[in-house]
Amino acid sequence: LVHPQQETYWGHVNPIGDRACYDEGKRSAETLFVNYHKQNKVNIKIIRIFNTYGPKMHPNDGRVVSNFIVQALQNHDITVYGKGNQTRSFQYVDDLVEGMVRLMNSRDGFTGPVNVGNPNEFTILELAEKVIELTGSKSKIIYKPLPSDDPMQRQPDISLAKKELDWAPKVQLEEGLIKTIDFFKKII
Template sequence: MARLYESRKRILVTGGAGFLGSHLIDRLIDQGHEVLCVDNLFTGTKRNIDHLHTHPRFEFMRHDVTFPLYVEVDEIYNLACPASPVHYQHDPVQTTKTSVLGAINMLGLAKRLKAKIMQASTSEVYGDPSIHPQAESYWGNVNPIGPRSCYDEGKRCAETLFFDYQRQHGVEIKVVRIFNTYGPRMHHADGRVVSNFIVQALKGEPITIYGDGRQTRSFCFVDDLIEGFLRLMETGPEVTGPVNIGNPNEFTIRDLAEQTLAKVGGSSALINEPLPKDDPKQRQPDITQAKAVLGWQPTVELSEGLDRTIGYFRDALPRLEG
């Protein structure tokens, strides 16, 4: 059941027409807040927010966060940035600018308004980790000049800016490190493993496994992730993060492919392709801090989450590809 607040807030969500942003906005609207959704629609889509078009407490603004934004709000969630390799490598310079200039512009706005601000960071700040699972104290193992660096280092720099704005200007910040997340409204062609496998299986195409499939990931359902966002934003100024939000249950990529194919049915073959450069061999969050500070842990098992995500794509795929 959604928690209702005594005082209505006006909340800015950048990247609000994206996968995570649109789910966050739904929760904020359910809580009684007003939401300003800002998105340049590079990877986001109005389809994700069409159901809110006539809602009296929802407003959409098409804007690129690499340019300053002058609005009046009480809180800011900064989610703007392409988050899949297919999209963030399409224009790597723009990806870095979105992370770095976007953080500067949103932090400047938060400073002026004295508003609380959350940065959607990523487990990619850990790179190809040399420790397992990854705790927030780990500084990472990141290639600063590789094809993924625009995203990895852009997000690392954004975290730096957030903590410098806190120390230098007293801005109240929250930093969340997001691990692999899936669910309805994922982009059908973003190259992420869950959407890839589901779409390929539904279309009867071969399911593409990069490498030998023994690399591991931990998959968090979107509803669980958004609950983590909200709990972190509710904390006082003494809690800044970074906080890992993700599901610590670890699966190999081949496990995921086989589960997906079993649920969808059909006769798609599993085929192997070369592993992309700098693709991490393992990724699993240590969520000790999230449990202790936020009282948060995921509740949706992979099997249930896959069922809900497959149901979404089964219904939406003809429209998405039309």
């Protein structure tokens, strides 16, 4: 319900829906860490990771970037759910690792949570079209019903990461997709 998502936003998720294990699992992990921190006085750092992709992804991991690349390289239809107008922000793995290292090395007393992701937002349809273009695929885009509880917008507000970690992503979508496509070409 809040766009872009800040760390102070508690979320609006269905605790018994199709995505509940994913959504609530992340929330539970943060709760457990914070309570362990309070009880045992140990340092913790909480990171909120947004859609990361890159080489060495498993071809069947179910994530949209790997799905689209595998489908395109095999000239299979690319499956888009809904009209493809839901948005996501895609972060290249090198940027995530840099953000994680900076968070681990951040000042004492700063636990987060902190968003680490690329705030540049793309529709799922734009991603599908870009993958087809970069792979030179003959794939067609087909549309299937939107799964229940699928968020329409996902975009991190990285103001806190910029301030506390002096971090911002460097690799933009096309550059990262080219590297990822090259990896998948070798394994498919």
